[in-house]
Amino acid sequence: MTQTTFDGLGITPKILKILDRLHFTTPTPIQHQSIPIALKEKDIMGIAQTGTGKTLAFSIPMVQRLAKSGGNGLIILPTRELALQVNGAINKIAKDLHIKTTVLIGGQNMHRQIKLLRGRPDIIIATPGRLVDHLERKTVNLSKVSVLVLDEADRMLDMGFAPQIKRILTNVSKKRQTMLFSATMPADIVDIARTYMKLPVRVEVAPAGSAAENVTHEMFIVSREAKLALLENVIKEHKGSTLVFTRTKFGAKKIAYAIRKMGYKASEIHSDRSLSQRLKALSGFKRGTYRFLVATDIAARGIDVTNIELIVNFDMPDSAEDYVHRIGRTGRAGHSGHAISFAMPNQKYGIKLIERLIKKQLLISKLPEDLPKNKFNQSAAYRIDDDNQDRRNYSSRSSRGRGRSKGRPSNNFSDRRKGASFKRKKY
Numbered sequence: 001m002t003q004t005t006f007d008g009l010g011i012t013p014k015i016l017k018i019l020d021r022l023h024f025t026t027p028t029p030i031q032h033q034s035i036p037i038a039l040k041e042k043d044i045m046g047i048a049q050t051g052t053g054k055t056l057a058f059s060i061p062m063v064q065r066l067a068k069s070g071g072n073g074l075i076i077l078p079t080r081e082l083a084l085q086v087n088g089a090i091n092k093i094a095k096d097l098h099i100k101t102t103v104l105i106g107g108q109n110m111h112r113q114i115k116l117l118r119g120r121p122d123i124i125i126a127t128p129g130r131l132v133d134h135l136e137r138k139t140v141n142l143s144k145v146s147v148l149v150l151d152e153a154d155r156m157l158d159m160g161f162a163p164q165i166k167r168i169l170t171n172v173s174k175k176r177q178t179m180l181f182s183a184t185m186p187a188d189i190v191d192i193a194r195t196y197m198k199l200p201v202r203v204e205v206a207p208a209g210s211a212a213e214n215v216t217h218e219m220f221i222v223s224r225e226a227k228l229a230l231l232e233n234v235i236k237e238h239k240g241s242t243l244v245f246t247r248t249k250f251g252a253k254k255i256a257y258a259i260r261k262m263g264y265k266a267s268e269i270h271s272d273r274s275l276s277q278r279l280k281a282l283s284g285f286k287r288g289t290y291r292f293l294v295a296t297d298i299a300a301r302g303i304d305v306t307n308i309e310l311i312v313n314f315d316m317p318d319s320a321e322d323y324v325h326r327i328g329r330t331g332r333a334g335h336s337g338h339a340i341s342f343a344m345p346n347q348k349y350g351i352k353l354i355e356r357l358i359k360k361q362l363l364i365s366k367l368p369e370d371l372p373k374n375k376f377n378q379s380a381a382y383r384i385d386d387d388n389q390d391r392r393n394y395s396s397r398s399s400r401g402r403g404r405s406k407g408r409p410s411n412n413f414s415d416r417r418k419g420a421s422f423k424r425k426k427y
Contacts, residue, residue, distance in 0.1 A: 006031075010039040012064055018093050028053035029205040035060055038179060043200035045193055046181040049328050052205060054151065058179045059090040062147045065177075066122050067097045071146030073123040074172065076165065078155040080105040080127060080275055081282060086151065087125045099123060104130045104140070107275030114139045128156060128164035135171060145172045153182040153189050155325065162188065169196045183328065184321050215327055215337045219351060219362045222342050222371075227314060228258050229372045234340055235262065235292075240309025241285070244294045245326050247315040255314055256294040266292035297322060305329070313341035316350055320357040 006019055006027055019025075027035070030048040037044055038061035048054055062073045075090075077083045087103045094101060102121035104113055106129060113130075117140055124131075124140070134140040148169075150156070156165060169192075178197045182189055193200050222230050235242070244259075246252050249270035259266040267281035267290045285293040286305050297317065308330045317323050323341075330337025341362075343351055355361055 006035075009035045011035065011060060012068075014097065015060060015064055015093060018096055022092055024056065028057075030054055030203065031057045031060075033203045033205065034058070034179075037201050037203065038062075038177070039064065041065070041177050043177060043197045044179045044181075045185075045189075045197070045200045045202045046179065047183070047185055047202070047204040048181065049183055049205075049324070054181045055086055055089045058149045058151070058181065059086075059093060061179075062123065062149065063090065063094050063097060063099055065147055066099055069146070072121075072142075072144045073147045073149070074142060074145045074168075075123065075125045075149040075151060076128055076131065076156070076168065077125070077151045078127065078159055078161065080107055081269075081278065082152065083125050083127055084279070090123065090125070094123065101125060104134060105275075106130045128161040128168065132164045132167055135167065142168070142171045143173050146176050148172055148176050148178045150178070150180045150192075153180050153192070154184045154186055154321070155182075157186070157188050158321075165192070183325060186321075215330055215339055217327070217360065217362050218338065218340045219364050220340070220342050220367060221345055221348070221364060222367060224344060226367075226371050227342050228255070230342060230367065231255070231258070231312065231314060232262055233368050233371070234310075234312060235259070235264065238310045238338070240291075241288070241305070241307055242292050242310040242312060243285075243308050243329050244292060244312045244314050245317070246294060246296060247318070249296055251315060252294045252296055256292070259292050259294070264292055265290045266294060268294040270296045297326070309337060311337065311339040313339070316341060316343050316347050320350070320353040323354045324358065 004026055006016055006024070009027070009032070011019075030046060030052050034044055034046055034057040038058065044058075046054065046057065058075075062075075065071070066073055075083075075086060077086060083103055083105050087101055091101055100119065100121045101123040102113070102116045102119075102125070104117075104124060104126035106127060110133070113134070114137075117124075117134070131140070135142075150165070156162075178200070180189070180193060180197065180200070220230060231244070244255060246255055249272050252268040252270040253272075256266045256268040267284055269278045269281050273281070281290070281293060282305075284290045294314075311327050311330045313323070313326060317326055327337070327339040330339065351362060351364075
């Protein structure tokens with residue numbers, strides 16, 4: 001029987017009242033399954049797609065336990081944007097219970113963060129790198145952490161944060177509850193669970209790596225030179241808010257510029273932009289100031305917008321798992337979505353990898369007739385950047401940022417060799 005309300009899950013009346021006020025009336029499947037287990041203080045391995053309500057699934061049990069028994073909570077996430085979004089979501093529940101939170105992320109003043117830590121927050125929400133910085137400065141003490149959450153764990157490992165995560169886990173009290181949430185479950189995640197968790201209960205609301213059912217998929221096989229002209233054609237056919245993914249910060253700049261030259265409002269998110277610029281771009285996208293947001297994969301997990309109608313993979317992602325993460329930005333909160341990808345002829349193997357992962361055949365659409373190849377005069381900088389991507393080798397996602405693959409097959413979309421070396425890209 002489907003759970004239709006939050007009643008009966010073990011949530012205290014005060015938090016139920018807060019949920020009613022926030023108009024959270026029906027739990028999502030991950031919330032329905034995770035909350036009762038978490039309230040029993042058991043370790044959890046939660047597998048769910050992005051946009052399925054994982055934040056409430058771990059924040060309600062954490063806030064309820066801290067309000068009742070004291071202690072501290074720690075939430076680790078891969079990106080700054082995601083950390084700020086989780087902080088905003090958890091504060092809607094925590095503030096009425098006098099639970100204080102602090103965010104520790106890069107791009108913000110370290111001394112201000114130290115001052116906030118002196119105020120003894122109940123919950124710390126952090127990215128791995130900045131939290132390790134505080135550990136090295138001895139400005140944070142994790143010995144009283146009673147509830148630990150690793151959110152988007154596969155993405156953190158994919159970004160090369162495995163050493164930082166392991167260091168954090170060795171500094172947190174062993175007498176803790178650990179909740180790990182991930183959209184996919186690669187071997188490295190399983191290893192962490194075996195090493196640092198106590199008999200975790202596996203909660204899975206969709207097969208690992210599966211794509212949302214209410215998202216439709218479309219693929220074009222297109223040359224590099226014709227991509228911008230194809231993008232203009234796609235933009236004319238789809239009128240809603242659109243998130244465009246590209247591999248590099250240089251590509252994000254050039255594509256955003258090209259979209260503005262087409263007469264549309266667009267902004268971009270990438271590593272050359274400051275945190276305030278990135279937040280301004282995201283806020284403008286949410287409000288509708290910008291119809292288009294062009295992003296590197298730094299945004300694949302860090303954007304929580306419910307009305308994104310279209311995802312465009314201007315550049316194919318580095319792995320099939322990244323494809324799932326990208327398209328998870330649309331079709332959220334019950335809405336339908338559409339994903340369009342531009343694959344070059346040498347990336348057909350990558351399409352097969354995606355189809356194998358999501359267990360669905362992708363529709364290959366016919367290119368518009370007489371598609372101009374050099375419209376908008378792509379700059380030399382963008383062409384060179386794209387050419388370098390063609391020459392670059394990609395290893396399996398389990399080896400990214402952590403040396404060579406241990407005999408695992410490559411997920412590279414244009415190179416099928418095993419154990420190919422990988423030069424970590426900067427988001």
